[in-house]
Every structure is written in C-alpha cells, then in structure tokens.
Amino acid sequence: MSIAIQIEDLKKEYKGGLQALKGINLTVKEGDFFGLLGPNGAGKSTTIGILCGLVSKSSGRIKIAGFDPETHLSEAKLSIGVVPQEFNFNIFEPCAQIVINQAGYYGVPRRVATPRTKQLFEQLGLAEKYETPAGRLSGGLKRRLMIARALVHNPRILILDEPTAGVDISMRRSMWNFLEELNQKGTTIILTTHYLEEAESLCRHIAIIDKGQIIANDSTQALLTQLQSETVILYPEPGSKSDWTLPAWPLQKMDDGSIEADLTSSQNITDLIVQFAAQGVPIHRVKNKANRLEELFVKLVKG
Numbered sequence: 025m026s027i028a029i030q031i032e033d034l035k036k037e038y039k040g041g042l043q044a045l046k047g048i049n050l051t052v053k054e055g056d057f058f059g060l061l062g063p064n065g066a067g068k069s070t071t072i073g074i075l076c077g078l079v080s081k082s083s084g085r086i087k088i089a090g091f092d093p094e095t096h097l098s099e100a101k102l103s104i105g106v107v108p109q110e111f112n113f114n115i116f117e118p119c120a121q122i123v124i125n126q127a128g129y130y131g132v133p134r135r136v137a138t139p140r141t142k143q144l145f146e147q148l149g150l151a152e153k154y155e156t157p158a159g160r161l162s163g164g165l166k167r168r169l170m171i172a173r174a175l176v177h178n179p180r181i182l183i184l185d186e187p188t189a190g191v192d193i194s195m196r197r198s199m200w201n202f203l204e205e206l207n208q209k210g211t212t213i214i215l216t217t218h219y220l221e222e223a224e225s226l227c228r229h230i231a232i233i234d235k236g237q238i239i240a241n242d243s244t245q246a247l248l249t250q251l252q253s254e255t256v257i258l259y260p261e262p263g264s265k266s267d268w269t270l271p272a273w274p275l276q277k278m279d280d281g282s283i284e285a286d287l288t289s290s291q292n293i294t295d296l297i298v299q300f301a302a303q304g305v306p307i308h309r310v311k312n313k314a315n316r317l318e319e320l321f322v323k324l325v326k327g
Contacts, residue, residue: 026054028181028212034084036070044070046236057207058214059227063325067236068216072185076106089180102130105174109186111166115159122158123173130177144172164195181212224317234325248316258283259309268303
C-alpha cells in the first residue's frame with residue numbers, strides 16, 4: 025500500500041526555546057482513516073501547519089503523497105485538502121463562490137469547478153445554500169462549507185482539524201457518514217478531534233501526541249487492548265431484588281438503582297449478567313461508564 029503521509033524526525037522549535045515538536049515519526053498509509061489526538065498544546069496544530077506549508081519546520085523530513093514539499097511544493101499542495109478549526113472565509117460572499125474561487129487557486133478551471141461544487145453541495149446538504157452569503161449559515165453548515173472548499177480540487181488526502189466542534193449531534197453523525205463514504209472511495213483522512221468517541225468510531229489507526237512527542241501509535245483496536253480494566257453500568261429490571269450479593273465481583277450500588285462494575289480484562293460481563301439473573305436480578309441494559317478511548321487517552325497522557 026502506498027504511503028500518503030511520511031514524517032521523519034520532525035522538530036519545531038520556536039523563539040525562546042519552546043519545543044513544539046521533539047522529533048516525531050508518523051506514517052499514514054493511503055486510504056487510511058487516521059486519528060491524531062492529543063491535549064491542547066501537544067503539537068497537533070503545529071504538525072498540521074507544517075504539512076500544509078503554513079508553519080516552517082526546524083528539522084526533519086515530510087512527504088505528502090510521495091512528494092517532498094521542499095522540492096515539489098505544487099504537487100504536495102495539490103495532494104492535500106485542509107479543513108481548519110477556525111472559520112476563515114468571507115462571510116459576505118455566496119457559498120458557491122467561496123468554493124469555486126478556492127478551486128481556481130489550484131488551477132481548476134471554472135467550467136470544471138462549478139459542476140464539482142454543485143455535486144459537493146448536494147452531498148453535504150448545502151444545495152439550498154448555493155447563493156446564500158456564508159455568514160447566514162449555522163455553525164454546522166459552515167463546517168460543511170469548509171469541507172466542500174477543501175475537496176473541490178479533488179485532493180488525495182483530507183486533513184480535518186476539529187471538524188465537528190460546536191456541531192449538534194444529528195449534524196455530526198451525518199458528517200461522519202459523509203466522511204466514511206469519502207474514505208471508502210479512497211480518500212485518505214487525517215482527523216484531529218477532542219470528541220474521542222468520534223475517533224474511536226471512525227479511525228482505523230490512531231497516534232497520540234503529548235508535549236511534542238508521540239506517546240502511542242497503533243491500530244485503534246490494538247490501542248484499546250492496552251486497557252486492563254473498564255467500568256460498566258448495569259441496569260436491573262424495575263422491581264428486581266435489591267438484596268443480591270456477589271462478593272467475588274467489584275460492584276457498587278448507585279442511588280438510581282444501577283450497578284457499577286469495575287471489570288478486569290479477565291472478567292466477562294456475560295458471566296456477571298448470568299450470575300445476577302440467578303439471584304433474581306435480570307439486567308435489561310448495560311453501558312460503558314466512559315468511552316474506552318477516552319480512558320486510554322487519560323491514562324497515557326497522565327502517565
């Protein structure tokens with residue numbers, strides 16, 4: 025499989041000695057859905073800025089779709105589309121014009137950009153906003169407009185920096201569906217997000233960066249296997265017995281009648297449910313207390 029993004033020993037030091045990146049190494053394969061996660065100030069934005077040519081690196085090497093920006097800048101920029109965290113378009117300009125003009129910056133002629141823009145607007149639920157000034161859009165539709173703008177030149181790689189920040193849950197889910205379909209068609213996607221359930225659901229591989237260093241980098245499933253325990257919440261059927269006793273299990277009764285269980289990797293939730301049923305306490309619903317990736321993220325960053 026070809027490599028979409030290659031980062032080798034990338035360093036960035038700002039004036040005053042602040043080391044934003046301390047020699048990170050990352051490989052993102054073509055067609056992957058890759059999550060780059062980390063707390064605020066970890067180095068995510070600096071990394072993206074360098075990939076996009078907005079921030080100069082101190083040392084190290086990067087390749088975008090096989091192109092070194094130092095020797096093939098135009099080819100590297102054509103290969104990448106970026107959705108920044110902050111809105112950065114003219115709010116008085118019609119939505120379609122924003123996207124068509126963006127295509128022109130990449131050498132896409134208007135006769136090609138116009139139908140392409142219409143197609144993207146249809147896919148992103150913006151068809152009715154074609155001539156609407158961008159400032160009149162809701163926050164969620166503005167995010168979609170930025171995605172359309174990033175895709176109008178048909179990049180092989182799409183970088184999304186907090187694309188669903190401030191977006192309501194229904195629009196967020198529809199955006200997830202669009203991104204999954206886009207990825208299935210071959211576009212490599214790199215996502216930064218503070219919604220860790222979003223990363224766990226979408227990303228096949230995840231890297232976690234903290235204080236300018238990569239502290240974890242693996243497939244999502246492999247990372248989650250590092251969790252030695254998890255807390256689940258069990259909800260008994262209404263009217264169930266309350267005088268149950270299961271001393272072999274780490275359980276805690278909650279004020280709302282639910283039961284919290286801290287399970288190790290060797291303990292099976294199904295066995296616990298069976299034992300509750302044997303005591304006349306049928307369990308009708310189970311959920312994780314916290315997102316699994318969030319648990320791992322907190323553990324690694326604090327560690």
